[in-house]
Amino acid sequence: xxxxxxxxxxxxxxxxxxxxxxxxxxxxxxxxxxxxxxxxxxxxxxxxxxxxxxxxxxxxxxxxxxxxxxxxxxxxxxxxxxxxxxxxxxxxxxxxxxxxxxxxxxxxxxxxxxxxxxxxxxxxxxxxxxxxxxxxxxxxxxxxxxxxxxxxxxxxxxxxxxxxxxxxxxxxxxxxxxxxxxxxxxxxxxxxxxxxxxxxxxxxxxxxxxxxxxxxxxxxxxxxxxxxxxxxxxxxxxxxxxxxxxxxxxxxxxxxxxxxxxxxxxxxxxxxxxxxxxxxx
Numbered sequence: 447x448x449x450x451x452x453x454x455x456x457x458x459x460x461x462x463x464x465x466x467x468x469x470x471x472x473x474x475x476x477x478x479x480x481x482x483x484x485x486x487x488x489x490x491x492x493x494x495x496x497x498x499x500x501x502x503x504x505x506x507x508x509x510x511x512x513x514x515x516x517x518x519x520x521x522x523x524x525x526x527x528x529x530x531x532x533x534x535x536x537x538x539x540x541x542x543x544x545x546x547x548x549x550x551x552x553x554x555x556x557x558x559x560x561x562x563x564x565x566x567x568x569x570x571x572x573x574x575x576x577x578x579x580x581x582x583x584x585x586x587x588x589x590x591x592x593x594x595x596x597x598x599x600x601x602x603x604x605x606x607x608x609x610x611x612x613x614x615x616x617x618x619x620x621x622x623x624x625x626x627x628x629x630x631x632x633x634x635x636x637x638x639x640x641x642x643x644x645x646x647x648x649x650x651x652x653x654x655x656x657x658x659x660x661x662x663x664x665x666x667x668x669x670x671x672x673x674x675x676x677x678x679x680x681x682x683x684x685x686x687x688x689x690x691x692x693x694x695x696x697x698x699x700x701x702x703x704x705x706x707x708x709x710x711x712x713x714x715x716x717x718x719x720x721x722x723x724x725x726x727x
Contacts, residue, residue, distance in 0.1 A: 479502060479503045479534070480493045480496065480497065480502055480504050481504075482504060482505070482512075483507060485510060485513060486512075487514055487515075490504075490506075490512060490540075491518060491525055494525045494527065495525050497529050497531045498525065498527065498560075499529065500529070501529045501530050501531050502531060503531050503532045504532070504533045504534070505534045505535075506538045507538065508535065508536035508538060509536065509537050509538065510535075510538050512538070512539065513541055513542075513543050514540070514541065514542055514543060514551075514553070515542075515543040517549050521551050521552055521555075522551055522552060522555050523552065523553055523572075524555070526555045527554065527555065527557065527560040527561075527562045528557050528559055528560045529560065529561075530561035531561075531563070532562075532563040532564075533562070533567060534565045535565060535566045535596075536566045538568065539568040540553055540554075540567060540569055541553065541569070541570035541571040542570070542571040542573060543571070544571055550574055550575065551573070551574065552572040552573075552577070552603070553569050553570075553571070554569060554581070554582045554583075555579070555585070556582070556583065556584045556585070556590070556591050557585060558586025558587050558613075559586070559587070559589065560586075560588075561588075561589070561590045562592070563592040563593075563594065564591075564594070565594050565595065565596070566594070566596055567596045568597045568598075568599065569581040569582060569596070569599070570599050570600050570601065571600055571601065572601040572603070573602045573603075574602070574603045574604070575602060576604055577603060577604055577605075578604060578610040578612070578639065579606045579609060579610035580601030580603035580606070580627060580628075581598040581599075581607075581608045581609060581627065582598060582609045583606070583610050583612075584609070584611040584612070584616070584642060585613050585615050585642075586614060587614040588614065589613075589614065589615040589616070589642075590616045590617070590618075591611070591615070591617040592617070592618045592619075593617070593618070593619045593620070594622070595620070595621045596623075597623040597624070598623075599623065599624075599625050599627065600625075600626040601627045601628075602627065603628075603629060603630070603631075605631055605632075605633025605635060605639045606629060606633065606635045607627035607630075607637065607655060607656075607657070608627035608638055609637070609639070610635065610638075610639045610640075610641070611638075611639070611641060611642030611643075611645060611670070612642055613641075613642065614642055615642035616644045616645065617638075617640075617642070617644075617645050617646075618645075618646045618648070619648065620648040620649060620650065621648070621649055621650060622647075622650040622651075623650070624638060624651070624655065624663075625652075625653045626654050627655045628655070628656045628657075629658060629659070629661075629665075630658050631659070632659050633665070634657045634658070634660040634661040634665040635657060635660075635661045635664065635665035635694075636656045636657035636661065636683070637652045637655035637662070637664060638652065638663070638665070639665050640664065640665065640666045640670045640672050641667045641668045641670055642668075642670055643670065643671070644670070644671050644672075646672070646673045646674075646675065647706075648676065648677065649675070649676045649677060650677045651678045651679075651680075652664060652679045652680075652692075653678070653680050653682065654681045654682065655682045655683075656683045656684075657682075657684045657685065657686065658685050658686065659684065659685070659686035660686040660688045660689065660690045660694035661684055661690045661693065661694035662682030662683045662690065662692065663680075663682035663692045663693060663711060664679065664692070664701070665690065666694070666695050666696055666701050668698060668699060669699065670696075670700075671699065671700045671701075672702070673704065674701070674702070674703050674704065674706035675705060675706065676705040676706060678707045678708075679692040679693060679706070679707070679708040679711065679715075680692070680710045681710055682711045682712070683712045684711075684712070684713070688717055689713050689714045690716060691715060692708040692711035692714075692715040692725070693708060693716045693722055693725065695717075695721040695722055701716075701721075702722075703722065703724040703725060708722070708725045715727050
């Protein structure tokens, strides 16, 4: 299997406002990559389809916005990810068009066996009010998402406005901002709904997300486990009766904080009270 190319940010910078400071270009690839010209959506779709078979990495243009205005399948603006590869950018945005008449769809969908890494990519504007994972959905055994030095912002879904993991899906977010996302349905999880296997946030920020029900920032459910390391959950809102403006932990799930901060969420930071060690309202 083709090895992924990755990079490590050396400076996080101030996590102020709604943006992260992106510090490094992806490392030079060790093998051939597919380059997608700026905002060429047909080429991007073709590259994803090809990489599902070849596991070849994809490089997007730096400082470019790729705007998607049509679907390739119900609720998906791009082909589902079933291979194992990295999409590299540099302050690059992949978004659903905000133009009137644009159909509802999520931006990325990682299916069973898929392993997607996004380097310095911003995922924005996904909208699936009757479904889950407005920005990114990770679903099925062996499905894995890694986001490095990017953001998931301004997406909307019934469950998991920004990101939704389920059915064994796993995710790792490092130096990443999850902000301005909304979950309008009963499943909650304005920023992230985690009903998969494992979730880890490293030096990341979950801020300004909203859920109609529980878990404005993060909702963990099922037998999932979530670990937040030196990360911040702040300014999120849950409008459900059970609360959990910052974090809501389900009966069989487990959320752990390691040097993480959960503060300033509405109507409270964590629920049920005492469920998340180190989270004090």
